[in-house]
Amino acid sequence: MTIELTVNGETRTVTAAPLTPLAEVLREELYLTGTKQACGEGFCGSCTVLLDDAAAPSCLTPVGMAAGKAVRTIESLAPGMSELSPLQQAMKDADAVQCGMCFPGILMGLTALLARQPEPTEDDVRTALSGHLCRCTGYARIVDAALSVCVPAERGV
Amino acid sequence: MCAHNEERDEQMSPAAVGADLPRRDAEDKLRGRTRYTVDSSRPGMLYAALRRSDVAAGRIVRVDTTQARAMPGxxxxxxxxxxxxxxxxxxxxxxxFATGVVRYHGEPIVAVAAETVEQARAAAAAVVVEVEPLEAHLTMAAALAPEARELHPDWRDYEELVEGAQRGGNVAWEATVVRGDADAAFARDDVVIVTSEFTSGRQNQAALEPRACVATYEDGRFVLETSTQVPWAVRNGTARLLGISPSAVRVVVPAVGGGFGGKFEVSSEPFAALLARASGRPVRIVNSRQEEMLTALCRENAEIRIRSAVTRDGEIVAREAVVLMDCGAYGGEQPFLTTMTAHTLFGNYRLGAVRLVSRAVYTNTAPTGAFRACNGTYSTFALERHTDEICAALGLDRLEFRRRNVLGDGDIGSTGQVFDGDVLRPMLDRMVALRESSAVVELPADDGRLRGTGTVVGTWFVFVGPSAATVNINADGSVTLITAGVEIGSGSTVQAIPQIVADTLGVRAEDVVVKAADTDAAGYDAGVGGGRSTVSLGAAGTAAGLDARRKLLDVAADMLEAAPEDLLLADGHVSVVGDPDQRLTIAAVAAHAQDRVGPISGSGSFTGRGSATALPGCAAGHMIDALDIPIFAVHECEVAVDPETGHVEVLAYRVVQDVGRAINPRAIGGQIQGGVVQGLGYALHEEITIGEDGQFRQRGFESYRLPLLRDVVAVQADLYEGAPSYGPLGAKGAGEVPILPVAAAVACAVADATGRRVQRIPLTPPRVLGLLLDDPEGPVELGHMAPQWGDNVLGDVEALVAAAPR
Structure with a gap:
């Protein structure tokens, strides 16, 4: 069936069964392949997108449930080739990236945190990251980079 | 052509080397723009699915695809x-594909391509497969039992790709090391004999990008875009399996979403290739996470008995061991990996007499394979726990024992190779300094947990092997580097390797364009793994760069009316020594060359020099009997063990790593943090268990517990430079070794905290609780190993002993 979605501010019409995972529609129909699907079971966080500003695992979200909501993917953080968002820039500056598969989900998870809570504590940041699997980096630089943006030193925790 | 250090030392362009340069691929990865193989699609593409065996062992009676072929799509x-x-x-x-028999749960039987992945899966499920079950050997003990059914009754007929090993029954491969007179040393009346037994579990690589491939069949050749660490092995392996010429296969590799060894063999590419040819359409195959969990080439489970004769004052006069490595249903990497026990389990320390047998054993389980610091992780766990047991038996200080016995300059390793330089001993001192410089982790007085520390050493190596490179100096002054190197996330092809090549040519690292791997463009390469990329690809790139540099300087010499040997290449310019005004940009020289003598292109290659050699007669069945470039590590772990739950918290973790020379120190720091955390998962909670049906119980990330942010600490690291290496600029591999001694450090810390004998990893909470309470698992019993070392050997023990150097 035909479903109307709002993705990254644009109205998109897709043809999919309503139970199709949103992640598959984003990746296979709209070619927004920044959203990853590393486990497809909701345990890794790589498919995290925003639904009306809240983080959601797009692999477990039926596309029918996303109709009428604002879907935001990693591609929206610095649209086109515009400047990196502060979070993206911090990850780049910290040399945090390795294989890169987990970062789209991590960045969307942190973006959701900041949308919900503009001044999170260090513990909030760690909690937001704790549902995201990264197999390469051992997390330390990701945490440091996230804290540098989300919890500026002058504000403290 | 080979790189010459003397030649390189003449030039001064230090800017690129030793600098924390950023990754050129970071920005697109952070934007979600990077296209991995799983993101790849083609017009008209079909989707593949495999029908896999749902029994662990059996005879295939019937496979009927009639109904499946008629299904939609x-x-x-x-x-x-x-x-x-x-x-x-x-x-x-x-x-x-399983042929005649099925040897593991999950073994492919047929492959289907359809218009959608759902249609492909439905058709695969509709294939009629009748299998008459056979008794499955799910453990090495079962496979080695007297009269056990052979998994490969035709093992004698298989082609040996490497000769010299003993094989037989369910022993796929056997390697031995014999040196000196162990019988006499064990019989001495002034020694204490310490015997230790260990088991270790499997570990799934769990790269976030599963194994995946998009295949097309074009002009009579296969084009495979794939997520692999080994483009050339995929090319050659696909050709072998399909019975075609290797030149009919082209492998291209975009960014790879993690490898860790799991992509070190040909895997799903031949399925996609066959389906692309059969259908005339592009075909994509992507393993589901469940398929990855059930069939990944996990780190092998292993069983080890190690025994040492040690004098009262701590000299190791003899060491023997039996090592069993579970290769699963097929040999895979294990015949190669049996070679490593000589250097890992029997590494680190000066030894008197030596006898070691390492056997790869067939079982009816999914084949195992390479995983970062293959074999070394559990061998080092066993060796370092054994070392601590020796210290306990003799009442010796653990650190002092290590200081006294670690290999130093001129010492002889287990296979008789002579080690060059004192490395481990000063590294131990550096660890003490690192500990003293770090803050003590305070716990509340009423914390109630048991604290312990483990300080361990480890020996690893660079898997030096063949690499080829081409360097083009373009008329705009940029440089193109063409190799079959793959970017799996470690950063070697986006940081260290262009930094090294830039250093050779006096340009900035960002001026070196690195071509993504393509077997049609680049010469042979042994693959990204074994800590070899920076060394082997870097050395081949250096050699190619020097070749191009010579050609550039010849042209510049004409233009500047100077002798080539009087020219300097730095900062993007060629200049005359002593006359800095006499200079030209590299772009101007390259453009001039293009017009007059043709574009400048250099080629270079590298392979191991074989500079280290074993004593003759010492090692049998080994693919590597001496380490050209050893790498050493010292790790220290502090833990708190909860006696109520068995949970182990890592409080602090410290690393001193031998890097030879740090090309990009910050990038190495990233490898250390990531490698240690993978090791913590291996040591503590990444557990794979096998059900009676031969299927792994852990089928996803819900039950297979990877380290999460809350499980880990920030690692303190100290890079030790200056140990000998013939790698480019003295570099060694830095990506593999961080995981090597982690399980050892954790296990020694838990033993220290609990006062119990730690014999098994992973140290899951139930297992640790078992250690503290009435251990339900009991001590490790390796009844399938014969009490006498020689009775565990297929080879002729008398002949091995007779041939052994004394």
Whole structure:
């Protein structure tokens, strides 16, 4: 069936069964392949997108449930080739990236945190990251980079 | 052509080397723009699915695809008849599809391509497969039992790709080391004999990008875009399995979403290739996470008995061991990996007499394979726990024992190779300094947990092996580097390797364009793994760079009316020594060359020099009997063990790592943090268990517990520079070794905290609780190992002893 979605501010019409995972529609129909699907079971966080500003695992979200909501993917953080968002820039500056598969989900998870809570504590940041699997980096630089943006030193925790 | 240090030292362009340069691929990865193989699609592409065996062992009675072929959207079905070849690393024993028999749960039987992935899966499920079950050997003990059914009754007929090993029954490969007179040393009356037994579990690589491939069949050749660490092995392995010429296969590799060894063999590419040819359409195959959990080439489970004769004052006069490594249903990497026990389990320390047997054992389980610091992780766990047990038996200080016994300059390793330089001993001192410089982790007075520390050493190596490189100096002054190197996330092809090549040519690292791997463009390469990329690809790139540099300087010499040897190449310019005004940009020289003598292109290659050699007669069945470039590590772990729950918290973790020379120190820091955390998962909670049906119980990330942010600490690291290496600029591999001694450090810390004998990893909470309470698992019992070392050897023990150097 035909479903109307709002993705990254644009109205998109897709043809999919309503139970199709949103992640598959984003990746296979709209070619927004920044959203990853590393486990497809909701345990890794790589498919995290925003639904009306809240983080959601797009692999477990039926596309029918996303109709009428604002879907935001990693591609929206610095649209086109515009400047990196502060979070993206911090990850780049910290040399945090390795294989890169987990970062789209991590960045969307942190973006959701900041949308919900503009001044999170260090513990909030760690909690937001704790549902995201990264197999390469051992997390330390990701945490440091996230804290540098989300919890500026002058504000403290 | 080979790199010459003397020549390189003449030039001064230090800017690129030793600098924390950023990754050129970071920005697109952070934007979600990077296209991995799983993101790749083609017009008209079909989707593949495999029908896998749902029993662990059996005789195939019938495979009927008639009904499946008639299902909607199905465009091709292929099976055993389409792939006549066998592949392997040491022995060619592995068919693409189960042929005649099924040897593990999950073994592919047929492959289907259809218009949608759902249609492909439905058709695969509709294939009629009748299998008459056979008794499955799910453990090495079962496979080695007297009269056990042979998994490969035709093992004698398999092609040996490497000769010299003993094989027989369910022993796929056996390697031995014999040196000196162990019988006499064990019989001495002034020694204490310490025996230790260990087991270790499997570990799944769990790269976030599963194994995946998009195949097309174009102009009579296969084009495979794939997520691999080894483009050339995929090319050659696919050709073997399909019975075609290797030149009919082209492998291209975009960014790879993690490897860790799991992509070190040909895997799903031949299925996609066959389906692409059969259908005439592009075909994509992507493993589901469940398929990855059930069939990944996990780090092998292992069983080890190690025994040492040590004098009262701590000299190791003899050491013997029996090592069993579970290769699963096919040999895969294990015949190669048996070689490593000589250097890992029997590494680190000066030894008197030595006898070691390492056996790869067939079982009816999914084949195992390479995983970062293959074999070394559990061998080092066993060795370092054994070392602590020796210290306990003799009442010796653990650190002092290590200081006294670690290999130093001129010492002889287990296979008789002579080690060059004192490295481990000063590294131990650096660890003490690192500990003293770090803050003590305070716990509340009423914390109630048991604290312990483990300080361990480890020996690893650079898997030096063949690499080829081409360097073009373009008329705009940029440089193009063409290799079959793959970017799996470690950063070697986006940081260290262009930094090294830039240093050779006096340009900035960002001026070096690195071509993504393509076997049609680049010469042979042994693959990204074994800590070899920076060394082997870097050295080949250096050699190619020097070749191009010579050609550039010849042209510049004409233009500047100077002798080539009087020219300097730095900062993007060629200048005359002593006359800095006399200079030209590299771009101007390259453009001039293009017009007059043709574009400048250099080629270079590298392989191991074989500079380290074993004593003759010492090692049998080994693919590497001495380490050209050893790498050493010292790790220290502090833990708190909860006696109520068995949970182990890592409080602090410290690393001193031998890097030779740090090309990009910050990038190495990233490898250390990531490698240690993978090691913590291996040591503590990444557990794979096998059900009675032969299926792994852990089928996803819900039950397979990877380290999460809350499980880990920030690692303190100290890079030790200056140890000998013939790698480019003295570099060693830095990506593999961080995981090597982690399980050892954790296990020694837990033993220290609990006062119990730690014999098994992973140290899951139930297992640790068991150690503290009435251990339900009991001590490790390796009843399938014969009490006498020689009775565990297929080879002729008397002949081995007779040939052994004294």
């Amino acid at each position: 199905v465009r091709a079905i292929v099976g055993a008849v389409d792939a006549p070849g066998l592949y392997g690393v040491g022995i060619a024993d592995h068919p693409l």
